[in-house]
Amino acid sequence: MSEDKPRKRRGAGRVTLNTVARQAGVSAITVSRYFNQPEQVSPERRERIAEVVAELGYVPNLVAGGLASARGRIVAMVIPNISGPIFANTIQGFSDTLSRHGYQLLLASSYFSAEQEESAVRAFLGWSPAALVLTSRFHSAGTEKMIAETEIPVVETWDYVPERAPVQIGFSHYDVGVTAARYLHGKGYRRMAFVQNSATGDFSALERGDGFAATLIELGVQPRVFVPDADSAPFEAGKQAMQALMNHATPPDAIFFANDTLAAGGLLAGQRSGLKCAVLGFGDYPFAEMLLPSLSTIKPPALEIGVLAATRVLESLGVLPDAVQRLNLLDCRLIERESA
Amino acid sequence: MSEDKPRKRRGAGRVTLNTVARQAGVSAITVSRYFNQPEQVSPERRERIAEVVAELGYVPNLVAGGLASARGRIVAMVIPNISGPIFANTIQGFSDTLSRHGYQLLLASSYFSAEQEESAVRAFLGWSPAALVLTSRFHSAGTEKMIAETEIPVVETWDYVPERAPVQIGFSHYDVGVTAARYLHGKGYRRMAFVQNSATGDFSALERGDGFAATLIELGVQPRVFVPDADSAPFEAGKQAMQALMNHATPPDAIFFANDTLAAGGLLAGQRSGLKCAVLGFGDYPFAEMLLPSLSTIKPPALEIGVLAATRVLESLGVLPDAVQRLNLLDCRLIERESA
């Protein structure tokens, strides 16, 4: 109303939708439509508004828009860690797919801690994101409650089990263990061990171990399991594991590590001390092909998970057309290199 | 007003500040204070409000708060890429430091493209973030205009030059090149080459090369520069570089690569074909110590950059007390391993 003295307290004198509208000689809602349903605005006005927007350098206030429409173009993701090589590709694929459609990524890491995940989810929900993406199906009771009650789409990544309610995009970690066991057994190895992840809270890694052990038993082989010091550095934990296992009276002839960093540690420890033992990793981290011997490993569909998660989110938001067939169970690929 | 029939159109029947206030028998603003300045609310009411909040599972709507106060607890960051080993640590440190103080991270990647960076910045500004963090000092004109006009704090990371207006947190890439040249020269090498990054748009890498070349010339050594195919995969580009350089009539005795992935490619190519050439990388990527020979490299303060950037942001927002001394120029450390 007070057009001559618009500065009140907050956005004092800022360029708003109304500024643009006045300048263009239209109403605010028309400018709003220009941005959101341009086809509903006549070409002449469209052109005029475009001019004014450029001239004034107007940037739509998405916070206000989000409040008014109760749906911001923002998607929240909680992931165990950002810097690890494994999830980074998922984030990248997710973020890129989102931003290609005008959505932004709100990100936090949980470090495999259910409490940290819960607090991140709580904070995120306050932004009323368009969707929420989590990792794995292991959450705190508080998180479960929130995702059960929220109305926004929730997607779980890096996991796949039949009975869950939220959409899941990933693969069965148990089956990865099965694949590893069959592969090594098929190569003729008979004394096999699994090395757990040193990061506590990585339940998915435990599942890989379970699948591995169960399959070996089926095949008539008694599996051994090595548990590194909790929360020790993975590379060092891998070295430690290799040394400990090879000191045994009947050392293994093949070891399946919970991830490639552990495997790299094992490989190097074996290499440096002249031990002969096949090594299989999980992750296909960028360095796997750089090692000597190069590391055989199981490659999870990290990037695809991110892209597909974003796609499913955009579908349920109506931004993308619904896929006819929703294939959310992805494949892991065994990559045979020199180490096993 | 219509308390008996609150469902209008949007947030139909949602738990809001008012719901809590009514239930607790106080006014909305008191509940608001309970969250933002709890010390201004009497202990009895505080307790009562806490009960109601828990009972109703109330989550404050940060979008509404952001609109009302014109400052959301959200910080935007644009980084060349998320999945690369080099920036991942910066993001991690940044995100963790922020969330420790109740701020959330809005993230996008630019792939070293000034256009993508600009479009990300434009989208982000619409969320009126509390601050904006970019990478390097190379931006499009549009981005420069926006950061000049915005009133929120802008921080540039991974760079440090004296004359810039925005706060910069990082180091001099030119000086990294100087360090590399002096180090290799000091080790007795005399025929040296620099391998550029295969990713176009990585101007910082070019600066490292400049510092390297200029210093070598000062030292009386003529530098050679190898330029890989534009946008080829870095690991392959490194192999290619090594092969090409070693095929020369007077092959180099030491090569400084623009980053560790390139260096790893070079190292492996040399290793596999029995060539003898010292290799120095940049980045200290996680695999550097896993290679055979292990990779000598220059370690940038990736994590520290993220933490410090967040710290500076929080300081300028008044969340953290202003540091007495603001040391924004960080050190790179040369890590001597086996390869050089």
Next chain:
DNA sequence: TTGTAAGCGTTATCAC
């Protein structure tokens, strides 16, 4: 195709 009026859920302001 365009406009008017009424919120969205919170915080700033000012009064008590």
Next chain:
DNA sequence: GTGATAACGCTTACAA
């Protein structure tokens, strides 16, 4: 210490 009231900048609903 507490509250009434008016924004914040936009979109929904409805009308023209």
